[in-house]
Amino acid sequence: MSDETNHDLGDNTDPSMSSDTVNDLKAMAAINRNITETPKGEAIEYQEDSTALSNLIEKYPPESQMVIATRGEGEGGVEVRLCGEGNHEALSQASENALVQLEQTLGKPLEEVLPGLRIYFADGVIDGGGLALGKENAIILDTSKNILTLDQAEAQLVPLDILEPGDWADLKTDQSTLTAQTTFVHEVGHILDEKVNGHEQSAQFRALNLSEAPTKYGSAQPHEDYAESFMYLVNGKPLENKRRSILLSDIAKATT
Numbered sequence: 001m002s003d004e005t006n007h008d009l010g011d012n013t014d015p016s017m018s019s020d021t022v023n024d025l026k027a028m029a030a031i032n033r034n035i036t037e038t039p040k041g042e043a044i045e046y047q048e049d050s051t052a053l054s055n056l057i058e059k060y061p062p063e064s065q066m067v068i069a070t071r072g073e074g075e076g077g078v079e080v081r082l083c084g085e086g087n088h089e090a091l092s093q094a095s096e097n098a099l100v101q102l103e104q105t106l107g108k109p110l111e112e113v114l115p116g117l118r119i120y121f122a123d124g125v126i127d128g129g130g131l132a133l134g135k136e137n138a139i140i141l142d143t144s145k146n147i148l149t150l151d152q153a154e155a156q157l158v159p160l161d162i163l164e165p166g167d168w169a170d171l172k173t174d175q176s177t178l179t180a181q182t183t184f185v186h187e188v189g190h191i192l193d194e195k196v197n198g199h200e201q202s203a204q205f206r207a208l209n210l211s212e213a214p215t216k217y218g219s220a221q222p223h224e225d226y227a228e229s230f231m232y233l234v235n236g237k238p239l240e241n242k243r244r245s246i247l248l249s250d251i252a253k254a255t256t
Contacts, residue, residue, distance in 0.1 A: 052125060052126055052131055052133065052140055053133055053136050053138055053140070055125055056083065056120055056122050056125045056140060059083075059084075059122070059124065059125065060083035060084055060120075060122055064083060064084055065081045065082065065083050065120075066081065066082045066088060067079055067080070067081055068080050068081065068082050068088050068091055068092035068095060068121075069092055069095040069096050069099060071099060071103075071109055071110045071111045072109065072110075072111030072112075072115075075116055076111060076115040076116055077111050077115075077116075078099075078110050078111045078114065078115075078116075078117045078118075078119075079117075079118050079119070080092075080095045080099075080119040080120075080121070081118065081119070081120050081121070082121045082122075082143070083120055083121060083122035083123075083125075083143075084122065084123060084143070085123075085143075086121055086123075086143040086147070087147055090147065090178060090180075091121055091143070091146070091147070091178075091180055094146075094177075094178045094180035094181040094184070095119070095180065095181075095184060097173075097177075097181045098180075098181045098182075098184035098185050098188075101181075101185060101234045101235065102185060102188060102234060104234075105233060105234045105251070106251060106254070106255055107251075107255060108255050112255075113192075113254055113255055114137070114188070114191060114192075114195070116137050117137055117138070117139070117188075117191065118137065118138045118139070119138070119139045119140075119141065119184065119187075120138065120139070120140050120141065121141050121142075121143045121146065121180070122140060122141075122142070122143060123142060123143045123144050125140055125142070126140050126142055128142065128145075129141065129142050129145040129146055129179065129183050130142065130146070130183045130184075130186065130187045131187070132187040132188075132190035132191050132194075134190070134191055134194035134195070134199065137191070139184070139187040139188070139191065141180065141183055141184065141187070145179065146178060146179045146180035146183055147178060147179075147180065148178065148179050149172070149175065149176060149177060149178055149179070150168045150169050150171060150172045150177050150178070150179055150182065151169050151172070151175065153168060153179045154166075154167065154168050154169045157217075161216075162216065162217055163215060163216050163217055164215070164216045167214075167215035167216055167217065168182060168215070170237065171231070171232075171235045171237065182231055182235070185230070185231045185234045185235070186227045186228065186230070186231045187227070188230075189226060189227035189228075189229075189230030189231060189234075190223065190226075190227050192230065192250060192251070192254055193223065193226050193227070193230075193250070195254055196250045196253050196254050197250070201222055201223035201226060202222070202223075202226055202246065202250070204246045205222045205223070205225055205226045205229075205243075205246060206222045208222070208225065208242060208243065210222065210225060212240050212243075213225040213228060213229065214228055214229055214231075214232045214237070214239060214240070214243075215228045215232075225243075226247075229243040229244075229247060230247055233247050233248075
């Protein structure tokens, strides 16, 4: 099985685009998480990049990291760090928004549900927009991709047949809502899935009809359906009853 995203850009790209732009759009196709090439509905183990976190730490030593949001204290607390350059004010606000949404949905402080979780914004470490590392209890978010607004991200991804209009844009609370906020929540969904269901994604989600996933991106694989559905639940958006029931059950397991 491959970790490479398998979205063919085909004839959807503008021939005037530079190769760098096309490559960046291909990376945007994996803005939340790499999609593994397995038959839809088949159980898979996440193909985590075990080197991603060590590469991040090598590229961005502690002195180049800035804590931009926290929950709790010490090793058991939750920390969000900006590695290197970036709009720390915008990313801090997006992270705080995501943390508030998550805690409202979980009904508990995040440090009690996922103690020790570390979230890193960093450029040049991952190919896509986000990567959840369950074993390391960490999330890496690409700084440059997540500074886009939801409208900007959707404007790029709809022509590539990755999203339908409104899939992400409907989640915005205002025109400035960043993908950082929703990708943060999406990746926490992957961490929650692994915490409750082990290293294989939810068996119950594998039994669902992918065509009923809340977003086109979520219809690619059951584990993406889970994370996108979790993102919709946290944002208070309508969700198909079976998905909602499974997620609420998993949240109850994670918080008791």
